[in-house]
Amino acid sequence: MDNFIRFLEHRARHSGVRRSRRRLIWIEKEEPKRMLTEFIDMYYLGYTPGEYVVISRSMAREIEERLKTLEEENKKLKERLDLAKAVILMLAVVITILISLLSSA
């Protein structure tokens, strides 16, 4: 146990931690993280991601659901866009016919 305390004291001496009255003070440097980063921390809190980004099972399911919803939305919008294109094409044909009829009359 004494050697364990000696180890802690040794680490404390070399850790750059200062004691000021009842407080411990140290300066933290921004270091690129190589450890795992939670996806949620990276996405919502803007953490710099480490080498690996991990997500929980529930979060993965939620992302999957969101992707599915977005894909369905995308599909609907594409259908509407195609319909609009067809209408525009038809209108263009009608307008062209009308113009040609009017000009010949």
Place this chain on the structure above:
Amino acid sequence: MSKYLRNKVKDLEREVKDRFVGNREAIEAITLNLLHRRSTTLIRAPRGLGKSTLMILFLKGIYGDDYVILSGASEIKRGEVVGRLHIPSLEKEGVERVIWAAFVKSHGKGIDEVNRLNPYTAANIYHLLQFGEVWAYGKRYIVGDYTLIGNENPHDPTTFIHPPPFYDRFDICVFLRSLTFSEKFTLEDLIDKFGGDLVETMPQVLSIEELEEIRREVHEIELDVELRGMINLMVRDFQACIRNKEYSEIKPPTLCEGCHFIRDICSKIVEGLSERAIVVLSNLAKAKEWLHGKVEIMDLMNMFKWTLPHRLSLVRTKSIVDDIQELLSTELDKIRERERRKQWAILNELYRGFSRDLYFRAREIALEDMVFAEELIKLERKWIEEKKMREDESLGFYLRHRSGKLSTY
């Protein structure tokens, strides 16, 4: 005297390197491991990569021709490993006198193809390694100091599966790799240079007396507290399990489902390290300090590489060497992260006295580091007894109730 002996050890290493191409790290590992009493080394490699050659080079370099090699591939009788009865004494005097086997009496011991030893021979050798003695016909022989080097190809089809405690008795396990394109030319040149026999030309560099003196000097070296702390901490990282896997019938990865520490090293290990690993690592660190004057964190990482492969059982093994390298890389990140969090300084303060603010900071850290959590929970018990905090606000209470099946903490 030390300098003279250090030079002798360096000469031994050089003589082996002169005759054995590539695999520098394995040679350096074996050399370091020779420098403590009752040294045991296991060399693993596929067939034809020089396992036996390397074993004999070291045995010859230390013991000249005075060494004994058992071959797992041949039929070994008990009398050849431990001892046999002296028949004339039994017939004429009715006395059971044992003639102890040369393997037992010799300081230099080699085992070729360890994995092919039959279970009875392996059991006898296990007893020798464990208790430093052998028994035959009710008589005991105390085995003194020795150097045992074994080799095996674990993928050999005739392999016996020896129990983990047997392999745990080998201090280190080194792997040999096949030679690169240019190294094959070097080997051809070496064979020419040494007249076609690399082993026979190997000189005896050390004497038994010199090796004894070296081992005594290495034993007397005192490691500094930082190094001892790092060894203990890293070994603990490879043992700890908040769900007490040592005594659990369910093992990782099933045991780890829903565990707070599921992404930690512990979830990749089925069977952790024995405390023997600490003794081995301390011996290696002492040897390194004696031979080279210093031990750094990367040296320690290398020593772990040689100490883990035959002791750990992993959840998934693709290539044990790469898997262990990956675990050690994660461990190195963990050590850096601990430095960044200043957690040992915080724990040191908490050992001096309870401070609620510091305790809550330590609690946050403990949720990231199980080894730290263990130490904090020990302190919590003391504080709860002293009524400085309530049990239901402690980390121990939280972890017990979170996982629902705990524990010894």
